[in-house]
Amino acid sequence: MSTAPGGCAESPVPAAVAVDVAVFTVRAGTLRVLLARARSGPFAGWWALPGGRVGEQESLDDAAARELPAGAAARDVYLEQLYTFGQPQRDPRGRVVSVAYVGLLADPERMTAPAADKYASVAWRPVSRLPRLAYDHAAVVRLAVARLRAKLQYTNLVYTLLPRSFTLGELQSLYEAILGRALDRRNFRRRVLSLELLRPLGRVRGGPHRPAALYAFRSRRPMTVSVL
Amino acid sequence: MSTAPGGCAESPVPAAVAVDVAVFTVRAGTLRVLLARARSGPFAGWWALPGGRVGEQESLDDAAARELPAGAAARDVYLEQLYTFGQPQRDPRGRVVSVAYVGLLADPERMTAPAADKYASVAWRPVSRLPRLAYDHAAVVRLAVARLRAKLQYTNLVYTLLPRSFTLGELQSLYEAILGRALDRRNFRRRVLSLELLRPLGRVRGGPHRPAALYAFRSRRPMTVSVL
DNA sequence: TCAAAAGTGTTGCAAATACACCCATGT
DNA sequence: ACATGGGTGTATTTGCAACACTTTTGA
Numbered sequence: 001m002s003t004a005p006g007g008c009a010e011s012p013v014p015a016a017v018a019v020d021v022a023v024f025t026v027r028a029g030t031l032r033v034l035l036a037r038a039r040s041g042p043f044a045g046w047w048a049l050p051g052g053r054v055g056e057q058e059s060l061d062d063a064a065a066r067e068l069p070a071g072a073a074a075r076d077v078y079l080e081q082l083y084t085f086g087q088p089q090r091d092p093r094g095r096v097v098s099v100a101y102v103g104l105l106a107d108p109e110r111m112t113a114p115a116a117d118k119y120a121s122v123a124w125r126p127v128s129r130l131p132r133l134a135y136d137h138a139a140v141v142r143l144a145v146a147r148l149r150a151k152l153q154y155t156n157l158v159y160t161l162l163p164r165s166f167t168l169g170e171l172q173s174l175y176e177a178i179l180g181r182a183l184d185r186r187n188f189r190r191r192v193l194s195l196e197l198l199r200p201l202g203r204v205r206g207g208p209h210r211p212a213a214l215y216a217f218r219s220r221r222p223m224t225v226s227v228l
Numbered sequence: 229m230s231t232a233p234g235g236c237a238e239s240p241v242p243a244a245v246a247v248d249v250a251v252f253t254v255r256a257g258t259l260r261v262l263l264a265r266a267r268s269g270p271f272a273g274w275w276a277l278p279g280g281r282v283g284e285q286e287s288l289d290d291a292a293a294r295e296l297p298a299g300a301a302a303r304d305v306y307l308e309q310l311y312t313f314g315q316p317q318r319d320p321r322g323r324v325v326s327v328a329y330v331g332l333l334a335d336p337e338r339m340t341a342p343a344a345d346k347y348a349s350v351a352w353r354p355v356s357r358l359p360r361l362a363y364d365h366a367a368v369v370r371l372a373v374a375r376l377r378a379k380l381q382y383t384n385l386v387y388t389l390l391p392r393s394f395t396l397g398e399l400q401s402l403y404e405a406i407l408g409r410a411l412d413r414r415n416f417r418r419r420v421l422s423l424e425l426l427r428p429l430g431r432v433r434g435g436p437h438r439p440a441a442l443y444a445f446r447s448r449r450p451m452t453v454s455v456l
Numbered sequence: 457t458c459a460a461a462a463g464t465g466t467t468g469c470a471a472a473t474a475c476a477c478c479c480a481t482g483t
Numbered sequence: 484a485c486a487t488g489g490g491t492g493t494a495t496t497t498g499c500a501a502c503a504c505t506t507t508t509g510a
Contacts, residue, residue, distance in 0.1 A: 015245045015282065017314070017325050054243065056323060060314035084312045084327050086245070086288035095284060097245050097325070099312050169488070186491075187473065209488045210480035397461070414464080415500065437461040438507035 015095040019064045020051035020085075020137065022144040023077060023103035026161055026177045030126045031148075033141055034103075035133070036069060036119040042092045043134035049141070050119070051098065064101040069122050078104040078160035078222075082144055090136050100140045102147060104160035152178055153228045156197055159217040165201055167212035168192065175228075183228075195225055243323040247292045248279035248313075248365065250372040251305060251331035254389055254405045258354045259376075261369055262331075263361075264297060264347040270320045271362035277369070278347070279326065292329040297350050306332040306388035306450075310372055318364050328368045330375060332388035380406055381456045384425055387445040393429055395440035396420065403456075423453055 023034040035047045054063040064079050079101050086097040125131070127145055130138070151157055152175065161174055172188050192198065199218045204211040251262040263275045282291040292307050307329050314325040353359070355373055358366070379385055380403065389402055400416050420426065429442040 015243070015284075017243045017245060054314065054325075056243075057316050059316060060312065060325070081311060083309060084288060086282065086327065088285045088287060097282070097288070097327075099314065099325075167489085184474075185489085186475085189490080191472085206481080207488085208482055209486085210482095210490085212489055395462090412500070412502090413462090414502085417463080419499090434508080435461080436509055437459080438463085438509095440462060 015086075015097050017054045017060075018051055018096050018098045019054060019060060019067055019101060020049045020098050020135075020140060021064050021067055021079070021101045021103050022049055022082070022141055023068065023105055024127075024144070024148060024161075025105045025107075025124060026174055027124060029173060029177050030128070031145070031178050032124040033127050033130070033144075034069070034105075035123055035125050035131075037121045038134070039118060039120045045120075046134040047125075047131045048134035049100075049137045050122075052118075054099075060099050064099075064103075068103065069119060078157070082140070082147060085136055085140065087136065098135075100144070102144045104148075104157065106161050106163055149179060154224055154226055156217065156219075156223045156225055156227070158227075159220050162217075165203070165205075165214040165216050167205055167214060169212055171215075179228075191228070195227065197225065243325050245282045245288075246279055246324050246326045247282055247288060247295055247329060248277045248326050248363075248368060249292050249295055249307070249329045249331050250277055250310070250369055251296065251333055252355075252372070252376060252389075253333045253335075253352060254402055255352060257401060257405050258356070259373070259406050260352040261355050261358070261372075262297070262333075263351055263353050263359075265349045266362070267346060267348050273348075274362040275353075275359045276362035277328075277365045278350075280346075282327075288327050292327075292331075296331070297347060306385070310368070310375060313364055313368065315364065326363075328372070330372045332376075332385065334389050334391055377407060382452055382454055384445065384447070384451045384453055384455070386455075387448050390445075393431070393442045393444050395433055395442060397440055399443075407456075419456070423455070425453065 021034075025032055025034075034050065036050045037047055038044050050067055050069055052063075052067045054060060055066075058066070060081065061079065064081075065077070068077060080103075082100040082102045084097060084099045088095060090096065090098070127141065130141065132138075133141070158171065158174060162171065168189055171192065172183060172185065175188070176182055197218055198215040201214040201216055203214045205214055249262075253260055253262075262278065264278045265275055266272050278295055278297055280291075280295045282288060283294075286294070288309065289307065292309075293305070296305060308331075310328040310330045312325060312327045316323060318324065318326070355369065358369065360366075361369070386399065386402060390399065396417055399420065400411060400413065403416070404410055425446055426443040427446045429444055431442045432439040433442055
Protein backbone atom coordinates (compact mmCIF):
# COMPACT_ATOMS: atom_id res chain seq x y z
CA MET A 1 0.00 0.00 0.00
CA SER A 2 1.13 3.52 -0.66
CA THR A 3 -0.97 5.20 1.91
CA ALA A 4 -1.50 8.63 3.40
CA PRO A 5 -4.15 11.15 2.54
CA GLY A 6 -3.03 14.25 0.77
CA GLY A 7 -4.21 17.16 2.87
CA CYS A 8 -1.66 18.88 5.03
CA ALA A 9 -3.95 19.14 8.01
CA GLU A 10 -4.66 15.44 8.10
CA SER A 11 -1.24 14.16 7.26
CA PRO A 12 1.14 13.47 10.13
CA VAL A 13 3.99 13.25 7.65
CA PRO A 14 5.25 16.72 6.84
CA ALA A 15 8.05 15.43 4.65
CA ALA A 16 8.90 17.55 1.68
CA VAL A 17 9.95 15.90 -1.54
CA ALA A 18 12.76 17.37 -3.57
CA VAL A 19 14.87 16.42 -6.55
CA ASP A 20 18.61 16.85 -6.95
CA VAL A 21 20.30 16.48 -10.29
CA ALA A 22 23.87 15.48 -10.99
CA VAL A 23 24.47 16.57 -14.57
CA PHE A 24 27.64 15.28 -16.17
CA THR A 25 29.60 16.21 -19.21
CA VAL A 26 33.10 15.58 -20.49
CA ARG A 27 35.26 18.57 -21.29
CA ALA A 28 38.99 18.58 -21.91
CA GLY A 29 39.24 14.88 -21.28
CA THR A 30 37.73 15.20 -17.83
CA LEU A 31 34.43 14.05 -16.44
CA ARG A 32 32.71 17.02 -14.87
CA VAL A 33 29.59 17.59 -12.82
CA LEU A 34 27.48 20.72 -12.73
CA LEU A 35 27.52 22.45 -9.37
CA ALA A 36 25.60 25.49 -8.19
CA ARG A 37 26.19 27.85 -5.31
CA ALA A 38 23.06 28.65 -3.37
CA ARG A 39 22.15 32.26 -2.60
CA SER A 40 20.26 31.44 0.58
CA GLY A 41 19.29 28.65 2.89
CA PRO A 42 21.28 26.81 5.53
CA PHE A 43 24.04 26.10 3.04
CA ALA A 44 24.18 29.54 1.44
CA GLY A 45 27.49 29.96 -0.30
CA TRP A 46 28.18 26.24 -0.45
CA TRP A 47 28.45 24.30 -3.62
CA ALA A 48 25.63 21.84 -4.16
CA LEU A 49 23.82 19.99 -6.88
CA PRO A 50 21.04 21.92 -8.55
CA GLY A 51 17.65 20.88 -7.30
CA GLY A 52 14.55 21.89 -5.45
CA ARG A 53 11.08 20.96 -4.38
CA VAL A 54 8.70 18.89 -6.41
CA GLY A 55 5.54 20.71 -7.40
CA GLU A 56 2.15 19.52 -6.29
CA GLN A 57 0.97 18.34 -9.65
CA GLU A 58 4.35 17.53 -11.07
CA SER A 59 5.98 14.18 -11.73
CA LEU A 60 9.44 13.55 -10.37
CA ASP A 61 10.91 13.43 -13.86
CA ASP A 62 9.35 16.78 -14.71
CA ALA A 63 10.66 18.31 -11.52
CA ALA A 64 14.18 17.13 -12.29
CA ALA A 65 14.02 18.65 -15.76
CA ARG A 66 12.64 21.89 -14.42
CA GLU A 67 15.32 22.28 -11.79
CA LEU A 68 18.14 22.34 -14.30
CA PRO A 69 19.78 25.76 -14.48
CA ALA A 70 18.88 27.61 -17.65
CA GLY A 71 16.22 24.98 -17.99
CA ALA A 72 14.63 26.05 -21.22
CA ALA A 73 17.75 25.61 -23.30
CA ALA A 74 18.51 22.30 -21.68
CA ARG A 75 15.55 20.31 -22.87
CA ASP A 76 17.69 17.67 -24.48
CA VAL A 77 19.48 16.63 -21.33
CA TYR A 78 19.19 12.93 -20.73
CA LEU A 79 17.74 12.34 -17.27
CA GLU A 80 17.43 9.16 -15.29
CA GLN A 81 16.40 8.57 -11.74
CA LEU A 82 19.29 7.47 -9.55
CA TYR A 83 18.36 6.90 -5.94
CA THR A 84 16.28 8.44 -3.18
CA PHE A 85 17.98 9.82 -0.13
CA GLY A 86 15.85 10.06 2.96
CA GLN A 87 17.94 10.19 6.10
CA PRO A 88 15.87 12.15 8.62
CA GLN A 89 18.64 14.63 9.34
CA ARG A 90 19.98 15.22 5.87
CA ASP A 91 18.47 18.70 5.68
CA PRO A 92 18.89 20.91 8.76
CA ARG A 93 15.60 22.67 8.09
CA GLY A 94 13.48 19.59 8.47
CA ARG A 95 12.55 16.35 6.84
CA VAL A 96 13.29 16.42 3.13
CA VAL A 97 13.30 13.31 1.04
CA SER A 98 15.35 13.87 -2.06
CA VAL A 99 15.06 11.93 -5.28
CA ALA A 100 18.40 12.15 -7.04
CA TYR A 101 18.76 12.14 -10.82
CA VAL A 102 21.65 11.65 -13.18
CA GLY A 103 21.82 13.97 -16.17
CA LEU A 104 24.01 13.67 -19.23
CA LEU A 105 24.76 16.53 -21.55
CA ALA A 106 26.88 16.82 -24.67
CA ASP A 107 27.52 20.50 -24.96
CA PRO A 108 28.93 22.04 -21.81
CA GLU A 109 28.46 25.61 -23.01
CA ARG A 110 24.72 25.28 -23.18
CA MET A 111 24.44 25.01 -19.45
CA THR A 112 26.85 27.55 -18.08
CA ALA A 113 24.59 30.49 -18.90
CA PRO A 114 24.55 31.92 -15.39
CA ALA A 115 20.98 33.14 -15.82
CA ALA A 116 19.04 35.25 -13.39
CA ASP A 117 18.65 31.97 -11.62
CA LYS A 118 18.29 31.20 -7.99
CA TYR A 119 21.96 30.36 -7.93
CA ALA A 120 24.81 32.74 -7.23
CA SER A 121 26.96 30.84 -9.67
CA VAL A 122 27.12 27.64 -11.62
CA ALA A 123 30.20 25.73 -12.72
CA TRP A 124 31.42 22.50 -14.23
CA ARG A 125 33.78 20.83 -11.78
CA PRO A 126 35.94 17.76 -12.36
CA VAL A 127 34.56 14.86 -10.36
CA SER A 128 38.04 13.94 -9.26
CA ARG A 129 38.50 17.19 -7.37
CA LEU A 130 35.27 18.39 -5.86
CA PRO A 131 34.84 21.09 -3.23
CA ARG A 132 32.98 20.35 -0.01
CA LEU A 133 29.37 19.87 -0.96
CA ALA A 134 26.20 20.79 0.89
CA TYR A 135 23.80 18.22 2.33
CA ASP A 136 24.69 14.63 1.40
CA HIS A 137 25.51 15.65 -2.13
CA ALA A 138 28.99 14.18 -2.00
CA ALA A 139 27.41 10.76 -1.61
CA VAL A 140 25.00 11.53 -4.42
CA VAL A 141 27.81 12.38 -6.79
CA ARG A 142 29.77 9.28 -5.81
CA LEU A 143 26.79 7.07 -6.53
CA ALA A 144 26.02 8.89 -9.74
CA VAL A 145 29.54 8.43 -11.06
CA ALA A 146 29.45 4.74 -10.24
CA ARG A 147 26.15 4.37 -12.07
CA LEU A 148 27.43 6.30 -15.05
CA ARG A 149 30.56 4.17 -15.33
CA ALA A 150 28.58 0.97 -15.04
CA LYS A 151 25.92 2.00 -17.47
CA LEU A 152 28.26 3.03 -20.23
CA GLN A 153 29.37 -0.58 -20.41
CA TYR A 154 26.02 -2.09 -21.21
CA THR A 155 24.07 0.70 -22.89
CA ASN A 156 24.50 3.09 -25.79
CA LEU A 157 24.14 6.09 -23.48
CA VAL A 158 27.38 7.67 -24.65
CA TYR A 159 25.41 9.25 -27.43
CA THR A 160 24.05 11.69 -24.88
CA LEU A 161 27.56 13.00 -24.29
CA LEU A 162 28.49 13.44 -27.95
CA PRO A 163 27.50 15.85 -30.68
CA ARG A 164 25.63 14.60 -33.74
CA SER A 165 28.80 13.68 -35.58
CA PHE A 166 32.08 12.60 -34.11
CA THR A 167 35.17 10.56 -34.85
CA LEU A 168 36.05 7.20 -33.42
CA GLY A 169 38.95 8.86 -31.66
CA GLU A 170 36.60 11.24 -29.89
CA LEU A 171 34.35 8.39 -28.89
CA GLN A 172 37.28 6.50 -27.47
CA SER A 173 38.61 9.52 -25.58
CA LEU A 174 35.19 9.89 -24.04
CA TYR A 175 35.18 6.33 -22.78
CA GLU A 176 38.68 6.69 -21.48
CA ALA A 177 37.82 9.88 -19.64
CA ILE A 178 34.86 8.31 -17.92
CA LEU A 179 36.27 4.88 -17.22
CA GLY A 180 39.58 6.33 -16.16
CA ARG A 181 41.71 3.84 -18.07
CA ALA A 182 43.24 3.56 -21.51
CA LEU A 183 41.74 1.32 -24.17
CA ASP A 184 43.43 -0.34 -27.11
CA ARG A 185 42.59 1.72 -30.15
CA ARG A 186 42.26 -1.14 -32.62
CA ASN A 187 40.21 -3.37 -30.39
CA PHE A 188 37.95 -0.52 -29.38
CA ARG A 189 37.39 0.34 -32.99
CA ARG A 190 36.53 -3.20 -34.01
CA ARG A 191 34.26 -3.70 -31.03
CA VAL A 192 32.31 -0.52 -31.56
CA LEU A 193 31.92 -0.96 -35.29
CA SER A 194 30.78 -4.55 -34.92
CA LEU A 195 27.87 -3.36 -32.78
CA GLU A 196 26.36 -1.67 -35.84
CA LEU A 197 25.27 1.25 -33.71
CA LEU A 198 27.13 3.80 -35.80
CA ARG A 199 26.46 5.15 -39.26
CA PRO A 200 29.48 6.33 -41.27
CA LEU A 201 28.78 9.80 -42.56
CA GLY A 202 31.17 9.64 -45.51
CA ARG A 203 32.47 13.03 -44.50
CA VAL A 204 35.73 13.60 -42.77
CA ARG A 205 37.06 15.97 -40.15
CA GLY A 206 40.37 17.65 -40.88
CA GLY A 207 42.86 18.61 -38.25
CA PRO A 208 46.57 18.87 -37.74
CA HIS A 209 46.90 15.21 -38.75
CA ARG A 210 45.33 12.61 -40.90
CA PRO A 211 41.60 13.40 -41.25
CA ALA A 212 39.26 11.05 -39.42
CA ALA A 213 36.00 9.66 -40.68
CA LEU A 214 32.88 11.04 -39.07
CA TYR A 215 30.17 8.86 -37.59
CA ALA A 216 26.74 9.35 -36.09
CA PHE A 217 24.59 7.11 -33.96
CA ARG A 218 21.96 5.23 -35.95
CA SER A 219 19.57 5.63 -33.07
CA ARG A 220 19.63 8.24 -30.36
CA ARG A 221 17.41 6.31 -27.99
CA PRO A 222 18.59 4.49 -24.89
CA MET A 223 19.23 0.82 -25.58
CA THR A 224 21.02 -1.89 -23.73
CA VAL A 225 23.95 -3.31 -25.64
CA SER A 226 27.14 -4.78 -24.34
CA VAL A 227 29.67 -2.14 -25.34
CA LEU A 228 32.83 -3.16 -23.55
CA MET B 229 19.76 21.74 -3.32
CA SER B 230 17.26 19.73 -1.40
CA THR B 231 15.13 22.54 -0.24
CA ALA B 232 11.88 23.03 1.60
CA PRO B 233 11.37 23.90 5.22
CA GLY B 234 9.95 21.19 7.38
CA GLY B 235 6.90 22.69 9.01
CA CYS B 236 3.59 21.71 7.58
CA ALA B 237 2.20 25.21 7.76
CA GLU B 238 5.01 26.72 5.74
CA SER B 239 5.40 23.95 3.21
CA PRO B 240 3.38 24.23 0.03
CA VAL B 241 4.20 20.60 -0.73
CA PRO B 242 1.82 18.30 1.07
CA ALA B 243 3.26 15.19 -0.50
CA ALA B 244 3.32 12.12 1.68
CA VAL B 245 6.20 9.73 1.43
CA ALA B 246 5.56 6.01 1.56
CA VAL B 247 7.50 2.82 1.00
CA ASP B 248 6.33 -0.27 -0.83
CA VAL B 249 8.21 -3.53 -0.61
CA ALA B 250 8.30 -6.34 -3.14
CA VAL B 251 9.58 -9.34 -1.17
CA PHE B 252 10.56 -12.35 -3.23
CA THR B 253 11.20 -15.94 -2.44
CA VAL B 254 11.43 -19.16 -4.42
CA ARG B 255 9.15 -22.00 -3.45
CA ALA B 256 8.42 -25.13 -5.44
CA GLY B 257 10.61 -23.98 -8.28
CA THR B 258 8.66 -20.76 -8.71
CA LEU B 259 9.62 -17.17 -8.07
CA ARG B 260 6.99 -15.66 -5.79
CA VAL B 261 6.22 -12.22 -4.46
CA LEU B 262 4.53 -11.41 -1.18
CA LEU B 263 1.16 -9.73 -1.62
CA ALA B 264 -1.21 -8.34 0.97
CA ARG B 265 -4.88 -7.53 0.82
CA ALA B 266 -5.74 -4.21 2.39
CA ARG B 267 -8.57 -3.95 4.92
CA SER B 268 -9.38 -0.35 4.11
CA GLY B 269 -8.51 2.52 1.84
CA PRO B 270 -9.43 3.21 -1.76
CA PHE B 271 -8.17 -0.20 -2.80
CA ALA B 272 -9.71 -2.19 0.08
CA GLY B 273 -9.91 -5.83 -0.89
CA TRP B 274 -7.33 -5.48 -3.66
CA TRP B 275 -4.01 -7.23 -3.64
CA ALA B 276 -1.08 -4.90 -3.23
CA LEU B 277 2.49 -4.83 -2.07
CA PRO B 278 2.95 -4.34 1.64
CA GLY B 279 3.92 -0.80 2.48
CA GLY B 280 2.94 2.36 4.22
CA ARG B 281 3.95 5.82 5.30
CA VAL B 282 7.43 6.77 6.33
CA GLY B 283 7.64 7.98 9.90
CA GLU B 284 8.79 11.48 10.73
CA GLN B 285 12.09 10.48 12.23
CA GLU B 286 12.59 7.32 10.27
CA SER B 287 14.96 6.57 7.43
CA LEU B 288 13.55 5.05 4.27
CA ASP B 289 15.38 1.79 4.87
CA ASP B 290 13.94 1.55 8.37
CA ALA B 291 10.46 2.24 7.09
CA ALA B 292 10.77 -0.53 4.51
CA ALA B 293 11.88 -3.01 7.17
CA ARG B 294 9.08 -1.98 9.50
CA GLU B 295 6.37 -2.34 6.88
CA LEU B 296 7.07 -6.00 6.33
CA PRO B 297 4.22 -8.16 7.58
CA ALA B 298 5.16 -10.02 10.75
CA GLY B 299 8.01 -7.60 10.86
CA ALA B 300 9.76 -8.78 13.97
CA ALA B 301 10.46 -12.26 12.69
CA ALA B 302 11.60 -10.93 9.37
CA ARG B 303 14.63 -9.02 10.46
CA ASP B 304 16.95 -10.94 8.21
CA VAL B 305 15.22 -10.01 5.01
CA TYR B 306 17.62 -8.49 2.53
CA LEU B 307 16.30 -5.08 1.49
CA GLU B 308 17.46 -2.81 -1.27
CA GLN B 309 15.96 0.35 -2.64
CA LEU B 310 14.54 -0.09 -6.12
CA TYR B 311 12.99 3.05 -7.54
CA THR B 312 10.79 5.93 -6.54
CA PHE B 313 7.38 6.31 -8.08
CA GLY B 314 5.94 9.78 -8.01
CA GLN B 315 3.27 10.23 -10.64
CA PRO B 316 0.89 12.86 -9.25
CA GLN B 317 -2.18 10.66 -9.71
CA ARG B 318 -0.85 7.32 -8.57
CA ASP B 319 -2.80 7.42 -5.33
CA PRO B 320 -6.44 8.51 -5.57
CA ARG B 321 -6.34 10.05 -2.09
CA GLY B 322 -3.71 12.61 -2.93
CA ARG B 323 -0.09 13.06 -3.70
CA VAL B 324 1.94 10.15 -2.42
CA VAL B 325 5.50 9.59 -3.47
CA SER B 326 6.41 5.98 -2.97
CA VAL B 327 9.91 4.62 -2.57
CA ALA B 328 9.85 1.00 -3.70
CA TYR B 329 12.11 -1.65 -2.20
CA VAL B 330 13.10 -5.16 -3.23
CA GLY B 331 13.24 -7.75 -0.50
CA LEU B 332 14.73 -11.23 -0.64
CA LEU B 333 13.88 -13.97 1.81
CA ALA B 334 15.01 -17.57 2.09
CA ASP B 335 12.35 -19.15 4.24
CA PRO B 336 8.85 -18.60 2.91
CA GLU B 337 7.13 -19.89 6.08
CA ARG B 338 8.60 -17.18 8.23
CA MET B 339 6.55 -14.56 6.51
CA THR B 340 3.15 -16.07 6.03
CA ALA B 341 2.16 -15.68 9.67
CA PRO B 342 -1.03 -13.78 9.04
CA ALA B 343 -0.63 -11.75 12.22
CA ALA B 344 -3.12 -9.30 13.64
CA ASP B 345 -1.70 -7.09 10.97
CA LYS B 346 -3.30 -4.31 9.08
CA TYR B 347 -3.82 -6.74 6.24
CA ALA B 348 -6.82 -8.97 5.70
CA SER B 349 -4.56 -11.62 4.25
CA VAL B 350 -1.07 -12.17 2.99
CA ALA B 351 0.10 -14.64 0.37
CA TRP B 352 3.03 -15.69 -1.78
CA ARG B 353 1.98 -15.43 -5.42
CA PRO B 354 3.94 -16.61 -8.46
CA VAL B 355 5.19 -13.62 -10.37
CA SER B 356 4.14 -15.23 -13.62
CA ARG B 357 0.47 -15.18 -12.68
CA LEU B 358 -0.37 -12.15 -10.61
CA PRO B 359 -3.82 -10.82 -9.82
CA ARG B 360 -4.75 -7.24 -10.61
CA LEU B 361 -2.74 -5.08 -8.26
CA ALA B 362 -3.63 -1.83 -6.56
CA TYR B 363 -1.97 1.49 -7.36
CA ASP B 364 0.95 1.16 -9.79
CA HIS B 365 2.17 -1.96 -8.06
CA ALA B 366 2.11 -4.05 -11.20
CA ALA B 367 4.81 -1.79 -12.59
CA VAL B 368 6.72 -2.00 -9.34
CA VAL B 369 6.76 -5.78 -9.46
CA ARG B 370 7.80 -5.78 -13.11
CA LEU B 371 10.73 -3.53 -12.36
CA ALA B 372 11.65 -5.47 -9.26
CA VAL B 373 11.76 -8.76 -11.12
CA ALA B 374 13.93 -7.25 -13.81
CA ARG B 375 16.31 -5.90 -11.19
CA LEU B 376 16.41 -9.23 -9.39
CA ARG B 377 17.18 -11.15 -12.58
CA ALA B 378 19.90 -8.73 -13.55
CA LYS B 379 21.47 -8.58 -10.15
CA LEU B 380 21.76 -12.31 -9.70
CA GLN B 381 24.13 -12.31 -12.62
CA TYR B 382 26.72 -10.00 -11.19
CA THR B 383 26.35 -10.34 -7.42
CA ASN B 384 26.33 -13.08 -4.81
CA LEU B 385 22.83 -12.10 -3.71
CA VAL B 386 21.45 -15.63 -4.13
CA TYR B 387 22.65 -16.33 -0.64
CA THR B 388 19.69 -14.33 0.63
CA LEU B 389 17.36 -16.87 -0.94
CA LEU B 390 19.05 -19.97 0.42
CA PRO B 391 19.36 -21.59 3.82
CA ARG B 392 22.74 -21.81 5.50
CA SER B 393 23.62 -25.07 3.81
CA PHE B 394 22.47 -26.29 0.44
CA THR B 395 23.48 -28.51 -2.45
CA LEU B 396 24.70 -27.38 -5.82
CA GLY B 397 21.55 -28.83 -7.30
CA GLU B 398 19.42 -26.58 -5.11
CA LEU B 399 21.53 -23.59 -6.04
CA GLN B 400 21.09 -24.34 -9.69
CA SER B 401 17.34 -24.87 -9.39
CA LEU B 402 17.12 -21.48 -7.74
CA TYR B 403 18.90 -19.80 -10.61
CA GLU B 404 16.76 -21.61 -13.12
CA ALA B 405 13.57 -20.62 -11.33
CA ILE B 406 14.50 -16.96 -11.32
CA LEU B 407 16.08 -16.69 -14.72
CA GLY B 408 13.38 -18.81 -16.27
CA ARG B 409 15.71 -20.96 -18.33
CA ALA B 410 17.61 -24.19 -17.92
CA LEU B 411 21.34 -24.20 -17.28
CA ASP B 412 23.87 -26.87 -18.08
CA ARG B 413 24.60 -28.71 -14.86
CA ARG B 414 28.30 -29.30 -15.44
CA ASN B 415 29.07 -25.80 -16.65
CA PHE B 416 27.09 -24.26 -13.83
CA ARG B 417 28.92 -26.38 -11.32
CA ARG B 418 32.35 -25.50 -12.65
CA ARG B 419 31.51 -21.82 -12.90
CA VAL B 420 30.17 -21.54 -9.39
CA LEU B 421 32.95 -23.51 -7.77
CA SER B 422 35.63 -21.54 -9.58
CA LEU B 423 34.31 -18.36 -7.97
CA GLU B 424 35.50 -19.60 -4.58
CA LEU B 425 32.38 -18.21 -2.97
CA LEU B 426 31.32 -21.53 -1.50
CA ARG B 427 32.75 -23.57 1.32
CA PRO B 428 32.27 -27.36 1.15
CA LEU B 429 30.80 -28.55 4.43
CA GLY B 430 32.05 -32.12 4.16
CA ARG B 431 28.60 -33.28 5.13
CA VAL B 432 26.13 -34.73 2.73
CA ARG B 433 22.40 -34.64 2.30
CA GLY B 434 20.66 -37.95 1.68
CA GLY B 435 17.55 -38.30 -0.43
CA PRO B 436 15.91 -40.73 -2.74
CA HIS B 437 19.04 -40.72 -4.88
CA ARG B 438 22.75 -40.28 -4.62
CA PRO B 439 23.52 -37.98 -1.72
CA ALA B 440 24.78 -34.51 -2.60
CA ALA B 441 27.56 -32.58 -0.92
CA LEU B 442 26.48 -29.62 1.16
CA TYR B 443 27.92 -26.16 0.73
CA ALA B 444 27.65 -22.82 2.47
CA PHE B 445 28.56 -19.33 1.38
CA ARG B 446 31.92 -18.20 2.65
CA SER B 447 30.55 -14.71 3.11
CA ARG B 448 26.95 -13.71 3.56
CA ARG B 449 27.52 -10.11 2.61
CA PRO B 450 26.51 -8.53 -0.70
CA MET B 451 29.40 -8.52 -3.15
CA THR B 452 29.66 -7.97 -6.86
CA VAL B 453 31.01 -10.97 -8.71
CA SER B 454 30.27 -12.11 -12.20
CA VAL B 455 28.24 -15.24 -11.62
CA LEU B 456 26.92 -16.13 -15.06
C1' DT C 457 18.19 -53.74 -11.56
C1' DC C 458 16.43 -49.53 -12.44
C1' DA C 459 15.53 -44.65 -12.09
C1' DA C 460 17.23 -40.38 -10.84
C1' DA C 461 20.32 -37.26 -9.40
C1' DA C 462 25.51 -36.45 -8.31
C1' DG C 463 29.98 -36.03 -9.90
C1' DT C 464 34.08 -35.60 -13.51
C1' DG C 465 36.61 -34.45 -18.06
C1' DT C 466 37.20 -33.14 -22.98
C1' DT C 467 36.78 -30.72 -27.00
C1' DG C 468 35.56 -27.01 -30.32
C1' DC C 469 34.38 -22.41 -31.13
C1' DA C 470 34.16 -17.57 -30.52
C1' DA C 471 35.36 -13.49 -28.39
C1' DA C 472 38.80 -10.73 -26.11
C1' DT C 473 43.66 -9.43 -25.99
C1' DA C 474 48.05 -8.18 -27.49
C1' DC C 475 50.66 -6.54 -30.91
C1' DA C 476 52.99 -4.45 -35.80
C1' DC C 477 52.59 -2.14 -39.72
C1' DC C 478 51.11 1.40 -43.26
C1' DC C 479 48.52 5.94 -44.33
C1' DA C 480 47.38 10.84 -44.56
C1' DT C 481 47.99 15.29 -43.01
C1' DG C 482 49.98 20.00 -41.21
C1' DT C 483 54.10 21.90 -39.85
C1' DA D 484 61.09 14.77 -43.09
C1' DC D 485 58.67 14.03 -39.20
C1' DA D 486 55.45 13.94 -35.64
C1' DT D 487 50.82 12.70 -34.80
C1' DG D 488 46.84 10.46 -34.90
C1' DG D 489 43.92 7.41 -38.39
C1' DG D 490 43.22 2.94 -40.38
C1' DT D 491 43.79 -2.38 -41.09
C1' DG D 492 45.26 -7.08 -40.14
C1' DT D 493 46.93 -11.22 -37.45
C1' DA D 494 48.44 -14.51 -33.80
C1' DT D 495 47.42 -16.08 -29.21
C1' DT D 496 44.86 -16.84 -25.31
C1' DT D 497 40.98 -17.41 -22.70
C1' DG D 498 36.47 -18.31 -21.48
C1' DC D 499 32.10 -20.41 -22.79
C1' DA D 500 29.13 -23.95 -24.66
C1' DA D 501 28.13 -28.45 -25.94
C1' DC D 502 28.47 -32.93 -24.81
C1' DA D 503 29.21 -38.50 -22.66
C1' DC D 504 30.27 -41.29 -19.26
C1' DT D 505 30.65 -43.13 -14.40
C1' DT D 506 28.94 -43.20 -9.48
C1' DT D 507 25.88 -43.60 -5.64
C1' DT D 508 21.82 -44.10 -3.49
C1' DG D 509 16.56 -45.65 -2.50
C1' DA D 510 13.00 -48.17 -4.16
